[in-house]
Amino acid sequence: MKSATANIAFPAMAVTLMFLWGGCLTANVSYDHRSLIIDGRRELIISAAIHYPRSVPAMWPSLVRTAKEGGCNAIESYVFWNGHEPSPGEYYFGGRYDLVKFIKIVQQAGMYMILRIGPVVAAEWNFGGVPVWLHYVPGIVFRTDNGPWKHYMQNFTTYIVNLMKKEKLFAPLGGPIILSQVENEYGYYEGAYGEGGKRYAQWAANMAISQNIGVPWMMCQQWDAPPAIISTCNSFYCDQFTPNTPDKPKIWTENWPGWFKTFGARDPHRPAEDVAFSVARFFQKGGSVHNYYMYHGGTNFGRTAGGPFITTSYDYEAPIDEYGLPRFPKWGHLKELHRAIKLSEHMLLTGEHSNVSLGPSLEADVYTDSSGACAAFLSNTGNKTDMTVVFRNASYHLPAWSVSVLPDCKNVVFNTAKVTSQTSKVEMLPEDLKQNGKKDLEWQVFTEKPGLWGEADFVKNELVDHINATKDTTDYLWYTTSITVSETGRSPVLFIESKGHTLHAFMNKEFIGTGTGNGTHPTFKFKKSITLKRGRNDIDLLSMTVGLQNAGSFYEWVGAGLTSVRIEGLNNSTLNLSESSWSYKLGVQGEHLGLSKPGNSGAVNWTLTTKPPKKQPLTWYKVLIDQPSGNEPVGLDMLGMGKGMAWLNGEEIGRYWPRKARKNYPNDECVKECDYRGKFMPDKCLTGCGEPSQRWYHVPRSWFKPSGNELVIFEERGGDPTKIKLSRRKVTAETS
Ligand SMILES: *[C@@H]1O[C@H](CO)[C@@H](O)[C@H](O)[C@H]1NC(C)=O
Numbered sequence: 110m111k112s113a114t115a116n117i118a119f120p121a122m123a124v125t126l127m128f129l130w131g132g133c134l135t136a137n138v139s140y141d142h143r144s145l146i147i148d149g150r151r152e153l154i155i156s157a158a159i160h161y162p163r164s165v166p167a168m169w170p171s172l173v174r175t176a177k178e179g180g181c182n183a184i185e186s187y188v189f190w191n192g193h194e195p196s197p198g199e200y201y202f203g204g205r206y207d208l209v210k211f212i213k214i215v216q217q218a219g220m221y222m223i224l225r226i227g228p229v230v231a232a233e234w235n236f237g238g239v240p241v242w243l244h245y246v247p248g249i250v251f252r253t254d255n256g257p258w259k260h261y262m263q264n265f266t267t268y269i270v271n272l273m274k275k276e277k278l279f280a281p282l283g284g285p286i287i288l289s290q291v292e293n294e295y296g297y298y299e300g301a302y303g304e305g306g307k308r309y310a311q312w313a314a315n316m317a318i319s320q321n322i323g324v325p326w327m328m329c330q331q332w333d334a335p336p337a338i339i340s341t342c343n344s345f346y347c348d349q350f351t352p353n354t355p356d357k358p359k360i361w362t363e364n365w366p367g368w369f370k371t372f373g374a375r376d377p378h379r380p381a382e383d384v385a386f387s388v389a390r391f392f393q394k395g396g397s398v399h400n401y402y403m404y405h406g407g408t409n410f411g412r413t414a415g416g417p418f419i420t421t422s423y424d425y426e427a428p429i430d431e432y433g434l435p436r437f438p439k440w441g442h443l444k445e446l447h448r449a450i451k452l453s454e455h456m457l458l459t460g461e462h463s464n465v466s467l468g469p470s471l472e473a474d475v476y477t478d479s480s481g482a483c484a485a486f487l488s489n490t491g492n493k494t495d496m497t498v499v500f501r502n503a504s505y506h507l508p509a510w511s512v513s514v515l516p517d518c519k520n521v522v523f524n525t526a527k528v529t530s531q532t533s534k535v536e537m538l539p540e541d542l543k544q545n546g547k548k549d550l551e552w553q554v555f556t557e558k559p560g561l562w563g564e565a566d567f568v569k570n571e572l573v574d575h576i577n578a579t580k581d582t583t584d585y586l587w588y589t590t591s592i593t594v595s596e597t598g599r600s601p602v603l604f605i606e607s608k609g610h611t612l613h614a615f616m617n618k619e620f621i622g623t624g625t626g627n628g629t630h631p632t633f634k635f636k637k638s639i640t641l642k643r644g645r646n647d648i649d650l651l652s653m654t655v656g657l658q659n660a661g662s663f664y665e666w667v668g669a670g671l672t673s674v675r676i677e678g679l680n681n682s683t684l685n686l687s688e689s690s691w692s693y694k695l696g697v698q699g700e701h702l703g704l705s706k707p708g709n710s711g712a713v714n715w716t717l718t719t720k721p722p723k724k725q726p727l728t729w730y731k732v733l734i735d736q737p738s739g740n741e742p743v744g745l746d747m748l749g750m751g752k753g754m755a756w757l758n759g760e761e762i763g764r765y766w767p768r769k770a771r772k773n774y775p776n777d778e779c780v781k782e783c784d785y786r787g788k789f790m791p792d793k794c795l796t797g798c799g800e801p802s803q804r805w806y807h808v809p810r811s812w813f814k815p816s817g818n819e820l821v822i823f824e825e826r827g828g829d830p831t832k833i834k835l836s837r838r839k840v841t842a843e844t845s
Pocket residue numbers: 137138139146148149
């Protein structure tokens with residue numbers, strides 16, 4: 110095994126002529142049952158999902174280039190409504206939300222663009238991408254035949270279409286967009302909306318068609334899209350996909366080459382062999398448009414992570430990792446596959462298709478034409494036994510769960526189970542925080558008091574819904590009350606029940622513990638022995654959301670926050686506090702004062718110290734740091750911290766929470782060796798038992814200046830800021 114540091118990202122600036130496409134010419138996009146037809150030419154589309162707000166503009170050109178280098182000829186993205194319309198009628202297209210700039214970068218790279226306008230995206234994105242304010246429009250119900258919903262949905266969709274037209278981004282106007290999507294994964298949920306759902310799907314289709322964009326519309330994860338719309342597949346495998354539209358091309362909008370993560374859960378792993386197998390099977394069976402969801406997952410900066418509990422990292426184990434580097438061997442293996450598919454492209458698109466059985470679970474799909482040209486895909490869909498088959502008088506070895514590609518029906522140029530791509534070693538090299546070249550840092554520290562930090566926003570004799578109170582302007586909501594007792598009780602216990610997601614409890618201004626749900630069970634119960642004093646006792650409960658629900662029927666009605674609070678062991682009876690007088694405060698004080706804004710002291714008394722306090726809840730830490738050395742991407746190592754939020758120079762790094770995935774819990778097992786053979790499910794090859802689900806938090810290089818970078822941390826429950834490091838992500842190529 111030879112090991113060498115390589116500049117893996119862009120081995121060469123080779124221009125793949127096959128995909129060269131000027132992008133300035135107008136192109137007519139049509140289709141038939143076989144493929145998209147772009148200006149009269151049939152083309153196979155191998156597309157890479159890269160969501161523009163999940164990276165920064167400085168990364169976009171290299172991400173797009175790395176996708177092209179990997180053999181993709183299109184980039185796909187959703188459009189993120191809640192980022193673009195933060196309040197009704199007010200639009201934002203700056204920074205990470207500069208959609209037009211992103212599409213123009215795709216165009217300049219000579220690639221096509223697939224635009225999934227949505228406007229619901231799910232996507233593990235906060236509230237499924239719909240602005241939270243929309244839920245508070247009177248009478249609204251999302252995604253059904255509902256007047257207010259249809260009004261706002263049409264309004265936003267039309268706004269985006271008009272913007273794309275104005276910027277000439279649709280193919281008939283000279284732009285790269287060849288395909289667009291209205292609504293998203295609605296087939297899954299439509300049934301729950303009954304007749305209203307059916308009417309809505311039809312209405313959305315008609316609304317889209319009436320926009321006259323000149324390129325086809327699709328609806329994904331939909332089997333019965335209205336006639337003028339293409340039904341498409343989202344899954345781990347789509348070779349069996351049979352929509353109601355035999356007159357339309359087979360489109361796979363989401364092939365999931367990995368999976369997302371939640372705080373407290375283990376790491377999913379989908380092997381490169383299985384991803385390649387699924388892609389090859391799709392093209393074997395006549396598929397013609399394929400998109401990796403994700404090809405680059407990126408980062409859920411700030412509070413954009415959906416939920417609940419989706420991590421800030423959205424790496425997705427995609428072919429390009431969160432930090433923008435190709436992931437080996439996945440990226441390399443798929444690149445080889447794309448090459449093999451491209452070699453077969455002409456026959457796949459024009460040849461006559463037939464399939465021949467070569468034995469049980471063994472199959473050849475052959476594409477021939479009258480000139481005698483021929484391409485074939487041989488597959489072994491058995492999950493145990495490698496086989497040797499005879500095809501056209503020659504014998505071929507077919508490992509279990511694999512596809513061989515024979516662009517000339519003779520020579521195998523690729524087998525999905527044989528990984529020849531290089532592998533690599535990935536390290537996060539820790540580097541101490543430095544201030545003007547020195548490791549001694551001067552910290553500024555400000556600690557908030559638990560509970561009301563100003564006048565209560567409202568007082569109620571009930572426990573209100575968290576999201577209805579905050580409207581998601583913040584993760585935080587204080588529920589505060591007090592009790593007066595004349596005796597301290599024998600052994601009082603505080604019991605709390607919550608719809609989710611997380612809670613830090615304070616008794617008499619002291620932190621007493623954290624209660625939390627998880628990605629599969631957001632609701633939780635919290636129980637803690639407490640000590641009361643005679644007279645008044647303060648109960649301050651900081652309830653938190655960790656990303657709002659992002660998918661499901663009627664998902665916008667899923668609430669959060671406390672539902673029951675009681676103390677047992679007082680006078681032998683239960684003191685039910687659920688209908689006590691509760692005073693509420695939205696957000697924490699530092700948010701209100703804008704302490705994350707660069708240069709803003711917030712008019713609070715910061716303590717200057719070289720020894721910042723540890724294990725101190727509700728504490729803001731601010732420090733001026735130098736840019737880390739080298740030029741590798743950077744992750745903030747938060748292993749020593751509890752839970753909170755981080756910013757650099759006012760840019761939102763996001764939520765951090767090095768919460769560990771449980772180990773040794775029944776069924777919470779991790780695998781040592783992952784057998785790629787057989788159907789993949791997200792829980793098939795989990796790793797990371799007992800490890801933090803997310804230890805490093807991506808800080809884009811472009812956010813740094815050489816020195817004087819303001820790092821701000823809000824720590825909710827207590828941590829050790831002196832352990833924070835900036836780690837450089839170093840990838841070392843390993844070739845055999
Ligand atoms: C687009 O191409 C299709 C098929 O090649 C053709 O039928 C149609 O007339 C063309 N439309 C335009 C506007 O050129």
